[in-house]
Structure formats: C-alpha cells, structure tokens
Amino acid sequence: xxxxxxxxxxxxxxxxxxxxxxxxxxxxxxxxxxxxxxxxxxxxxxxxxxxxxxxxxxxxxxxxxxxxxxxxxxxxxxxxxxxxxxxxxxxxxxxxxxxxxxxxxxxxxxxxxxxxxxxxxxxxxxxxxxxxxxxxxxxxxxxxxxxxxxxxxxxxxxxxxxxxxxxxxxxxxxxxxxxxxxxxxxxxxxxxxxxxxxxxxxxxxxxxxxxxxxxxxxxxxxxxxxxxxxxxxxxxxxxxxxxxxxxxxxxxxxxxxxxxxxxxxxxxxxxxxxxxxxxxxxxxxxxxxxxxxxxxxxxxxxxxxxxxxxxxxxxxxxxxxxxxxxxxxxxxxxxxxxxxxxxxxxxxxxxxxxxxxxxxxxxxxxxxxxxxxxxxxxxxxxxxxxxxxxxxxxxxxxxxxxxxxxxxxxxxxxxxxxxxxxxx
Amino acid sequence: xxxxxxxxxxxxxxxxxxxxxxxxxxxxxxxxxxxxxxxxxxxxxxxxxxxxxxxxxxxxxxxxxxxxxxxxxxxxxxxxxxxxxxxxxxxxxxxxxxxxxxxxxxxxxxxxxxxxxxxxxxxxxxxxxxxxxxxxxxxxxxxxxxxxxxxxxxxxxxxxxxxxxxxxxxxxxxxxxxxxxxxxxxxxxxxxxxxxxxxxxxxxxxxxxxxxxxxxxxxxxxxxxxxxxxxxxxxxxxxxxxxxxxxxxxxxxxxxxxxxxxxxxxxxxxxxxxxxxxxxxxxxxxxxxxxxxxxxxxxxxxxxxxxxxxxxxxxxxxxxxxxxxxxxxxxxxxxxxxxxxxxxxxxxxxxxxxxxxxxxxxxxxxxxxxxxxxxxxxxxxxxxxxxxxxxxxxxxxxxxxxxxxxxxxxxxxxxxxxxxxxxxxxxxxxxxxxxxxxxxxxxxxxxxxxxxxxxxxx
Numbered sequence: 001x002x003x004x005x006x007x008x009x010x011x012x013x014x015x016x017x018x019x020x021x022x023x024x025x026x027x028x029x030x031x032x033x034x035x036x037x038x039x040x041x042x043x044x045x046x047x048x049x050x051x052x053x054x055x056x057x058x059x060x061x062x063x064x065x066x067x068x069x070x071x072x073x074x075x076x077x078x079x080x081x082x083x084x085x086x087x088x089x090x091x092x093x094x095x096x097x098x099x100x101x102x103x104x105x106x107x108x109x110x111x112x113x114x115x116x117x118x119x120x121x122x123x124x125x126x127x128x129x130x131x132x133x134x135x136x137x138x139x140x141x142x143x144x145x146x147x148x149x150x151x152x153x154x155x156x157x158x159x160x161x162x163x164x165x166x167x168x169x170x171x172x173x174x175x176x177x178x179x180x181x182x183x184x185x186x187x188x189x190x191x192x193x194x195x196x197x198x199x200x201x202x203x204x205x206x207x208x209x210x211x212x213x214x215x216x217x218x219x220x221x222x223x224x225x226x227x228x229x230x231x232x233x234x235x236x237x238x239x240x241x242x243x244x245x246x247x248x249x250x251x252x253x254x255x256x257x258x259x260x261x262x263x264x265x266x267x268x269x270x271x272x273x274x275x276x277x278x279x280x281x282x283x284x285x286x287x288x289x290x291x292x293x294x295x296x297x298x299x300x301x302x303x304x305x306x307x308x309x310x311x312x313x314x315x316x317x318x319x320x321x322x323x324x325x326x327x328x329x330x331x332x333x334x335x336x337x338x339x340x341x342x343x344x345x346x347x348x349x350x351x352x353x354x355x356x357x358x359x360x361x362x363x364x365x366x367x368x369x370x371x372x373x374x375x376x377x378x379x380x381x382x383x384x385x386x387x388x389x390x391x392x393x394x395x396x397x398x399x400x401x402x403x404x405x406x407x408x409x410x411x412x413x414x415x416x417x418x419x420x421x422x423x424x
Numbered sequence: 425x426x427x428x429x430x431x432x433x434x435x436x437x438x439x440x441x442x443x444x445x446x447x448x449x450x451x452x453x454x455x456x457x458x459x460x461x462x463x464x465x466x467x468x469x470x471x472x473x474x475x476x477x478x479x480x481x482x483x484x485x486x487x488x489x490x491x492x493x494x495x496x497x498x499x500x501x502x503x504x505x506x507x508x509x510x511x512x513x514x515x516x517x518x519x520x521x522x523x524x525x526x527x528x529x530x531x532x533x534x535x536x537x538x539x540x541x542x543x544x545x546x547x548x549x550x551x552x553x554x555x556x557x558x559x560x561x562x563x564x565x566x567x568x569x570x571x572x573x574x575x576x577x578x579x580x581x582x583x584x585x586x587x588x589x590x591x592x593x594x595x596x597x598x599x600x601x602x603x604x605x606x607x608x609x610x611x612x613x614x615x616x617x618x619x620x621x622x623x624x625x626x627x628x629x630x631x632x633x634x635x636x637x638x639x640x641x642x643x644x645x646x647x648x649x650x651x652x653x654x655x656x657x658x659x660x661x662x663x664x665x666x667x668x669x670x671x672x673x674x675x676x677x678x679x680x681x682x683x684x685x686x687x688x689x690x691x692x693x694x695x696x697x698x699x700x701x702x703x704x705x706x707x708x709x710x711x712x713x714x715x716x717x718x719x720x721x722x723x724x725x726x727x728x729x730x731x732x733x734x735x736x737x738x739x740x741x742x743x744x745x746x747x748x749x750x751x752x753x754x755x756x757x758x759x760x761x762x763x764x765x766x767x768x769x770x771x772x773x774x775x776x777x778x779x780x781x782x783x784x785x786x787x788x789x790x791x792x793x794x795x796x797x798x799x800x801x802x803x804x805x806x807x808x809x810x811x812x813x814x815x816x817x818x819x820x821x822x823x824x825x826x827x828x829x830x831x832x833x834x835x836x837x838x839x840x841x842x843x844x845x846x847x848x849x850x851x852x853x854x855x856x857x858x859x860x861x862x863x864x865x866x867x868x869x870x871x872x873x874x875x876x877x878x879x880x881x882x
Contacts, residue, residue, distance in 0.1 A: 323741070
C-alpha cells in the first residue's frame with residue numbers, strides 16, 4: 001500500500017497528465033481465467049483508460065498504479081443474464097417494482113426504469129457481478145417484453161445497451177392449451193415476417209398495418225410492439241423463451257428454423273433429454289444448475305447432472321438463479337455444476353464469455369486485449385461461495401465494495417457502547 | 425340409570441384413551457449396516473474436530489470413536505482417509521411433503537389459510553409421503569427434518585419431526601418420541617392474508633392481539649383440564665371431562681411445555697414483542713425462524729435461550745426481509761460469550777440439499793466480521809443446534825457414543841462446494857450410497873418419463 005502511494009506520487013510528479021490516477025493500472029502476478037481458455041495462466045494485465053491494453057506472461061508492464069494479485073485467481077467480471085437488477089427493490093412491494101407494463105406488451109422496454117442506486121447493485125457487485133441483463137416480467141403475450149444490459153457501477157450516468165433482446169414463455173399454463181400458445185407465437189412471427197421496411201417508416205404506416213391484420217388488431221398491438229416484432233425477424237434480435245418440457249423444446253426448435261430466429265432457451269429443465277438437437281441447432285441455454293426439483297409436470301426430468309450432460313453434448317451454457325436479489329449465486333450454481341462433473345473452465349465461460357457472445361456484448365465478458373476491464377480479483381476459488389472478491393474493477397475502475405449489508409453488520413458489532421442510532 | 429350410562433361412557437372413553445394414542449410413530453430403522461470408518465476426519469457436532477480418527481457404528485448406534493480402534497468380523501470396513509464425517513444434517517424448517525414437488529394446487533397443503541388461528545391442524549396430516557424431494561435431500565446428507573405448516577396464520581398448527589427415510593405412511597416416518605411443535609407467524613404474512621379479506625388481523629397490532637386472545641382461551645381451557653385431572657378417580661367418574669377442543673389442546677400443550685414453539689418472525693422489534701407475550705402467558709419460544717434481523721437483538725435471544733433459524737443470505741423478497749446481514753448467523757452464534765443458538769435452515773427444496781454450503785457462506789461472513797469461529801463449531805448450526813430445537817438432541821445431532829448413528833461421509837470437507845455426500849446412514853443403516861448407486865426413489869419417480877426407467881435414471 002505504502003509502496004503504491006509512493007509510486008503514485010512519483011508518477012504524478014513526473015507525468016504531464018493529470019488523469020493518470022485511475023486511467024493506468026497493472027494487475028500483476030495473477031492466476032488468470034480469461035473466460036476464453038479452459039485453463040488458467042499466470043500473467044500481468046495492463047489497463048489503460050478502462051481498456052485491457054496488454055496481457056503479459058513475462059515482464060510486468062509499466063503502469064502508474066500497481067495491484068499485486070499474487071496467489072489470487074482473477075476472472076472476468078461475471079455477467080448475470082437473467083435479473084431484475086435496477087427495476088426491483090422489494091419483491092412483495094409493487095411500488096418498488098418496475099418490471100411490468102399495463103398498456104404495451106411486445107414492445108415494452110424496462111430500460112428507462114433502471115435505478116443505479118438500488119441496494120441490490122452494490123450487493124451483487126461486491127459478490128463479483130459487474131454487469132447484468134435486466135428482464136421485464138412476462139407480459140400477457142407469449143412473446144414480448146424487451147430486456148436491457150447494464151453496467152453495475154452505480155453511476156447515475158448509466159452505461160447500458162437498451163432493448164437487446166426479447167423474452168417469451170411456452171409451456172403448461174393452466175389457462176389454455178400449449179398448442180394454442182404455440183399457434184399464437186407462430187401467427188405473431190408470421191405477421192412479423194410479413195413486415196417490410198416501408199411499413200415501418202412511420203407510426204402512421206404501422207397503424208395501417210395493424211388495422212389490416214386481424215391478429216394485430218385483436219391483440220391490440222401498438223406501433224412500438226410492431227417495431228419490436230420487426231426487429232426479431234430483421235435484426236436477429238435474441239429471443240429468450242422460458243420453457244422446460246423436452247417436447248416443447250423441440251417445437252421451439254422448429255419455430256427457430258422456420259423463422260430463422262436467434263433463439264435462446266431459458267429454464268430448460270428437460271434439456272438433457274434433447275441435448276443433441278439443442279446442440280445441432282445451436283441454441284444457447286440459460287439454466288440453473290442447482291435446480292433439480294421437478295417443480296411442475298413440465299420439469300420432470302430436472303436433474304442435478306443436467307448441466308454437466310449438456311456441457312458434454314457441446315451446448316453453450318449460461319446460468320441463472322431461481323430467486324431474486326442474489327443474482328451472484330450463479331457462481332454457487334456453477335460450483336454445484338463442477339462438483340457434479342462440469343469442467344471448471346466451462347463453468348467460468350458460462351458466467352462470462354457465453355453471455356457476452358450470446359447477447360453481442362462485444363467488448364466485455366473475457367480478459368483479452370481491447371476489452372473493457374471488468375475484472376474481479378478473488379480472495380480464493382471464485383466457485384466457492386465462501387470466497388469473496390477482494391477487488392472488483394469495472395471499466396478499469398476499482399469499485400467500492402461496501403454494501404448496505406456490511407454497513408448494517410458493522411452497526412451491530414462495533415461501537416456497541418453507543419446507542420445503535422448514533423453508530424456509523 | 426342415567427348415571428350408569430354416563431359411567432359406562434366415561435369408562436369406555438378412558439379405556440380407548442389409555443390404550444390408543446393416535447398418530448404415534450411406528451418408525452423402524454432399516455437393517456443395520458455395522459461399519460468401521462477408518463482414518464476419517466470428523467466434525468462431531470459437539471464443536472470438536474478429530475483428524476484421522478476411526479468411528480464404529482453398530483446396531484443403530486454410535487459405538488466408539490478413536491484412533492486405531494479394533495475391528496471385528498461383523499463390521500464393514502470403510503476407508504475414510506482424506507474424507508470427512510459429520511452427524512446427519514437436520515433441517516429445522518422444511519415443507520417437504522406439505523408443499524411437495526411438483527408444486528401443484530392439488531397437493532399444496534401447507535397453509536390452512538381460512539382462519540388466523542388454526543392450532544388444531546397438524547402438518548403431518550397433510551404430508552404426501554411420495555414427495556420426490558425426500559430422496560434429493562437425503563443425497564445432500566439430510567437425515568432428519570422438521571416440517572411446519574406455512575406462515576399465513578398467526579398460529580398455523582402443529583409441526584412434525586421425521587426421519588428422512590421415505591415410507592408409505594407418515595407414522596412410519598415420524599421420529600420416535602420427538603415432541604410436537606407449534607408454528608406461529610409474525611409480521612407481513614398473516615396481516616396480508618387476512619387484511620386483504622378485511623378481516624383481523626390487518627396490522628401488526630392486530631397480530632399481537634390475536635396471539636394474546638388465543639393464549640387467554642388456552643389458559644382457561646388448561647385450568648379446567650388441570651382441575652379435572654386433579655380430581656380423584658372417583659370424583660372423575662362423577663364429573664364431566666372438559667370437552668376436547670383440538671385447537672386448545674395444542675395451545676395447552678405449549679403452556680404445559682410439551683409442545684415446542686417455532687415462531688416465523690423477521691423483524692427484531694416483533695421478536696421482542698413475541699418474547700413479551702411468551703412471558704405474559706408463561707410459555708417458551710424454542711426458535712425464531714427466518715429472523716433476518718436476529719443480529720439486532722442477538723443478546724436478547726441468547727439471554728432468553730431462544731434459537732434463531734436463519735438463511736445464509738436470502739433477502740429482499742419482502743420489506744421485513746430487507747435488512748439482511750450475511751453475518752447474521754455468526755452474530756447470533758457469538759452472542760453473550762458464544763451462548764447463542766444459531767441454526768441454518770432451508771425452508772426450501774433446493775436449499776435443504778446444500779445446508780453444508782449455506783453454513784459455509786455464513787461461516788465465511790462471520791470470519792470476515794471478525795469472529796473466531798471454527799468449522800467444527802459451525803457444523804453445529806446444521807446438526808446439534810437444530811436437534812436441540814426439535815427436542816431430539818438426546819437421540820441425534822452429534823456423534824456421541826450411545827446416540828443414533830445418523831452419519832454422513834463426505835467426499836471432501838463439507839464446507840466446500842465440491843463436497844458430495846458419499847454415504848448417508850440413518851440409525852446405523854445405509855440409506856444412500858453414491859458409489860453403489862443405492863438411492864431411494866418415491867412412487868412418483870417410477871416410470872413417469874420413460875416407463876422402463878425411474879425419473880432421473882440415466
């Protein structure tokens with residue numbers, strides 16, 4: 001620490017630039033899981049202006065600030081692909097939730113509801129999640145609702161990518177046959193395929209298209225709903241459909257091939273029964289490796305060995321959790337997957353690169369030159385839930401790991417001679 | 425003449441009452457797997473870590489623990505070098521069987537949410553013995569679990585403690601001689617459920633009034649019962665026994681210290697209120713469950729000898745669960761010079777399979793908070809402490825000579841995510857064996873995807 005301060009003072013004195021303090025850093029002596037290779041390697045990472053500028057396996061690149069990660073594992077910041085971060089504070093309090101729409105359906109975007117001051121954000125960041133995809137709740141339409149990508153740096157100057165995917169659901173509902181749901185999705189996609197660029201030129205022309213379509217009129221589409229459907233077919237917009245049953249997965253694969261969809265399947269508790277088809281058709285999966293409960297009649301094949309089986313079959317995997325708030329528990333899920341036979345490197349990829357690739361987050365998710373420096377230094381094995389991040393860098397900035405939880409803790413274990421209200 | 429009939433009636437009733445106790449345990453262990461574990465690392469559930477130690481289980485009991493124990497021909501020898509042994513894990517808060525999988529309306533039997541006080545219902549009468557979740561919990565090392573009714577009601581009904589050995593009747597799973605428990609619930613759930621129906625309680629003060637009104641009724645019932653029971657046999661024959669009342673029988677059981685109170689309660693201020701009510705009516709609270717704010721009153725809990733059954737990190741799903749502190753379990757454990765009683769519970773069908781990892785998270789948070797807590801102590805959070813809270817510590821929850829041989833052999837240190845339960849013994853009989861493929865499956869699992877296979881058979 002003293003050495004770093006000295007170094008910093010030296011740099012400031014000898015440099016022309018006033019902006020070096022946070023813009024130039026080397027993390028040295030790290031055991032690097034880069035999210036690309038299966039195995040780790042020893043190296044030093046130079047970060048310039050938030051970007052990974054150099055990775056050296058031999059000599060330590062010069063930088064103004066040096067962080068010695070000797071003996072520590074570093075990974076890319078984990079990316080949680082299925083969260084409500086920034087749009088939900090307390091589950092049971094609807095006034096703190098912004099995940100539902102009442103007028104729009106397919107084109108509903110949660111993007112502008114994002115609250116970077118949510119207490120969930122420092123909590124998940126301090127547990128190694130540096131960015132996340134935030135999803136709305138499913139709408140009344142079987143496909144619809146747009147998710148966005150957010151950086152978890154707690155800045156009011158929000159770094160995000162808006163509306164990068166659409167969500168949907170398919171399966172047993174208790175209200176109508178899944179055959180009807182499938183037909184409806186098919187009809188919606190058929191309508192989407194019929195749209196051409198001219199139709200999309202103005203809201204007025206979209207309104208005409210809606211009037212001409214019995215489906216669009218019946219479903220009360222608004223122009224922004226139609227625009228979202230258009231993107232699904234024409235912009236290769238990722239479509240995450242939550243489904244479980246093996247036969248339902250096959251039906252979705254057929255739809256993917258008919259409409260050339262960029263399909264991702266989430267949940268997928270019976271995916272191991274159709275692993276080959278999933279792999280042949282190149283469908284990434286978002287699964288919860290720790291969930292082995294046959295929680296519905298659609299999920300009977302739910303099995304703790306599913307994730308390792310899917311990895312062996314060659315599937316692209318990402319992880320989610322069953323409950324809100326602790327999205328960082330995707331690493332506990334990853335640990336369970338490894339305990340049951342998944343490869344370690346594969347689990348790290350599932351937490352990082354696979355998410356970035358699937359959702360076109362081009363400069364994040366792996367530790368490579370040119371990527372933004374979202375990097376976590378772990379005190380021990382990152383897949384052990386008892387091990388915590390020692391440092392979390394987002395865009396190369398050493399972020400604050402204080403959380404409301406650690407503050408409350410300290411209030412009840414320190415300065416106990418004072419009444420709690422006068423403690424820090 | 426009339427008196428004779430009355431006499432005959434009471435005579436018959438008393439014979440039935442004396443000879444038949446309904447819902448008694450008929451549990452019988454599996455045939456013993458008498459075993460000597462060689463060179464195991466052991467957390468005994470009493471706070472001790474024993475390295476390279478042998479353990480003998482025989483005829484259902486822990487028989488010996490020590491270095492280089494002599495073997496005998498009737499013992500199966502298991503090489504446990506490099507592996508770890510713990511007592512069987514106990515979950516003090518489970519809804520297996522009352523909220524079974526699949527989670528469907530027809531077997532969702534955990535909350536009798538039709539009246540705020542339903543002390544008359546018993547969770548065991550809801551339990552579906554074919555729930556496929558028992559076997560999954562067993563593979564996570566769980567040998568005993570305590571099932572409670574849900575938290576919709578102020579007083580939800582009786583809980584039951586069961587062996588995690590699935591049988592075709594609940595009586596044959598019930599832990600012999602385990603006391604009954606009573607589920608109570610504070611806070612948001614009862615006031616939401618009944619407030620939404622414009623019914624009392626709709627506030628926390630309505631909650632408090634509801635408990636107190638019930639205890640007043642229970643006191644009155646109990647005094648009539650005491651009065652009757654104090655009579656001589658002759659006098660009893662000539663008087664009326666107070667009419668049985670299932671609700672008040674349960675509450676009177678609490679006032680007589682026969683039934684243990686397990687109280688769902690998140691907020692510190694509400695727990696303090698519940699402690700006042702318990703003192704007002706002279707009953708004991710055995711444990712607060714979910715207690716997200718227990719760390720704020722850890723000393724009060726320790727002084728009153730009340731356990732806190734907690735999650736390692738679940739929070740935020742409702743307002744009363746907002747102030748989560750990961751060191752909660754450790755702070756409770758360390759209160760009043762380490763006299764606190766902390767329990768890691770699941771209340772969850774996935775969490776119950778990983779209570780060792782949940783304990784690991786809680787321990788890590790405690791160490792970061794500056795406490796010096798050993799793994800040997802932290803294992804108590806999922807073994808001996810829940811055994812105490814279930815009233816079965818004299819029989820299980822730690823590896824002491826003479827106690828039930830509820831034992832888990834772990835592939836690695838159980839505080840690691842990579843540790844898997846390799847062998848699980850209940851009453852000295854092997855119930856799960858990862859290497860031989862011995863594992864239970866419920867009727868639900870049979871032929872349900874592929875008729876010639878079980879549900880998760882590969």
